[in-house]
Amino acid sequence: MMGSSQIVLRQSLNEQVYQDIYGLEMICRQYEKGTYKLELDYKLKNSHAHTDDNLNEFLYYVDHD
Numbered sequence: 046m047m048g049s050s051q052i053v054l055r056q057s058l059n060e061q062v063y064q065d066i067y068g069l070e071m072i073c074r075q076y077e078k079g080t081y082k083l084e085l086d087y088k089l090k091n092s093h094a095h096t097d098d099n100l101n102e103f104l105y106y107v108d109h110d
Contacts, residue, residue, distance in 0.1 A: 057092030
């Protein structure tokens with residue numbers, strides 16, 4: 046049985062979302078030995094400075110509360 050999933054549109058990142066994405070990145074690096082250009086530190090630091098409505102982050106969650 047497949048869990049529930051949803052796509053969430055965010056205009057900025059907060060600390061919890063940052064930690065979630067960072068944790069997933071570490072898991073991917075461990076198993077896939079890849080490199081990723083996510084710019085998480087930059088996005089978190091500047092998340093409240095952006096006023097451009099075109100700046101969006103799309104997040105895909107499965108079985109997330």
